[in-house]
Amino acid sequence: MTNFGKRGHVFEIANLSELPKAGSEDRSPHVRCYDYIGSQRPLRFRRLHHSQNVSPPAESLSGLRNPSPSSIQIPIIDLSDERTKIVRQIRDAARTWGFFQVINHGIPNSALNDTVSAIKSFHEQPKEAKSKFYSRGELGGVMYASNNDLYRAEAATWHDSLQVWTSPEAAPAEEIPEICRKEVVEWDAHVKNVADKVMELLGLGLGLDAGKFKELTFSDGRAMVGHIYPYCPQPDLTLGITPHTDPGIITVLLQNEIQGLQVKHGDDWVDVKPIPGGLIINIGDFLQIVSNGEYKSVQHRVLANAAKEPRISIVTFINLVKWRDSDSYGPLPELLTPKNQLYIEILQGKNSLKTFTAKDWIANLLWRKSNCDVFVCRQETLFDNKSNETIRWNAKGHQFSKVIENHQKDSDTNFFILCPADLLMKNEMSCTSLVNKRLNKF
Numbered sequence: 001m002t003n004f005g006k007r008g009h010v011f012e013i014a015n016l017s018e019l020p021k022a023g024s025e026d027r028s029p030h031v032r033c034y035d036y037i038g039s040q041r042p043l044r045f046r047r048l049h050h051s052q053n054v055s056p057p058a059e060s061l062s063g064l065r066n067p068s069p070s071s072i073q074i075p076i077i078d079l080s081d082e083r084t085k086i087v088r089q090i091r092d093a094a095r096t097w098g099f100f101q102v103i104n105h106g107i108p109n110s111a112l113n114d115t116v117s118a119i120k121s122f123h124e125q126p127k128e129a130k131s132k133f134y135s136r137g138e139l140g141g142v143m144y145a146s147n148n149d150l151y152r153a154e155a156a157t158w159h160d161s162l163q164v165w166t167s168p169e170a171a172p173a174e175e176i177p178e179i180c181r182k183e184v185v186e187w188d189a190h191v192k193n194v195a196d197k198v199m200e201l202l203g204l205g206l207g208l209d210a211g212k213f214k215e216l217t218f219s220d221g222r223a224m225v226g227h228i229y230p231y232c233p234q235p236d237l238t239l240g241i242t243p244h245t246d247p248g249i250i251t252v253l254l255q256n257e258i259q260g261l262q263v264k265h266g267d268d269w270v271d272v273k274p275i276p277g278g279l280i281i282n283i284g285d286f287l288q289i290v291s292n293g294e295y296k297s298v299q300h301r302v303l304a305n306a307a308k309e310p311r312i313s314i315v316t317f318i319n320l321v322k323w324r325d326s327d328s329y330g331p332l333p334e335l336l337t338p339k340n341q342l343y344i345e346i347l348q349g350k351n352s353l354k355t356f357t358a359k360d361w362i363a364n365l366l367w368r369k370s371n372c373d374v375f376v377c378r379q380e381t382l383f384d385n386k387s388n389e390t391i392r393w394n395a396k397g398h399q400f401s402k403v404i405e406n407h408q409k410d411s412d413t414n415f416f417i418l419c420p421a422d423l424l425m426k427n428e429m430s431c432t433s434l435v436n437k438r439l440n441k442f
């Protein structure tokens, strides 16, 4: 049990790992008691103290005390450099790190500063002003909550977030908190410009036409999330955000001067040192799949903030919108040779939840593409976000009896890797190691 005293109270850090498994039907009632609005940390701890099910966070804190190797840094790319040079730099960064920082991106410093200040002002309001925006509806409009992944995560962490959808259906202006409305709308336009520039370069790095990603609507779905990581009195006992990969095409991140983001590189967690005026960009799961594994969607996490000043980060998730017309996506055919295909097919989007049950989906893939043996899909495909329940699997008869175990193993990465059990038995390995083996092969 993780306790620390403050003015006579015993407070505890949330760890949800002993509760029923994330996504299982009987978990939500247990988690609901951790659900609260805004940065009332002592309230949260008191609630945890009454829980029967609190124990120290384990896996997600691994390596927390190992100092990050100071000699290595994510690549810094000057967007005003010569074009062939930056195409090469961005391609190399996306292949090896999945993360890079850009400078000279064309957004004025005043816009960077105003956006950070506006998000900070929102979070520093009294609880009553913020609670009007409380929601956990992640798929549109405006959402404000602590731990937006509370109902599916293994551990509660030390951040609150305001999320605003800006495209393709922008949240109505009157629903965006007035205190940051102007800045959120203006920031979205700036981010789209930078994202389009970077995606053109990423496309060129794959040998595609400059306009290919634009044509595929890769920057037309956008959600901005303004995080605050308030001061945490015991930063070695929890995290700001647990390790994960981002789901979409790319993510563009603006932050204040407080360090906290770490990127997995080999076996190390590497600190991302913020550069004044810079933007941090990372590759999402979907781009990894579209690029047939050429670009890497890399795990990252945020340390709990030990500084007295809150850490502010403004993250824009950039995604495609064409999925609305189609249920299936995979690597771009022009990147494939008969031998190099890593991912078979991905299903995503609301439609797949409506039109496929999990069983249909497996059957569909299995029989339509009979040469498939590993399938990768996003979390949303299997989760019903409204009820936070996993769609019940009935894989018997389709040789997918390992599906449930493997989905739990990989929940951190947002990928569900599915593989027929007989193939696993033949190879005596897990889905994850099978996929890793394939990744290493190319």
Ligand SMILES: O=C(O)CCC(=O)C(=O)O
Binding pocket: 225, 227, 241, 246, 253, 255, 260, 261, 300, 302, 313, 315
């Ligand atoms: O705040 C950060 O630095 C990272 C946030 C993040 O990874 C996310 O929101 O997905």
Ligand SMILES: [Fe+2]
Binding pocket: 244, 245, 246, 300
């Ligand atoms: Fe992230």
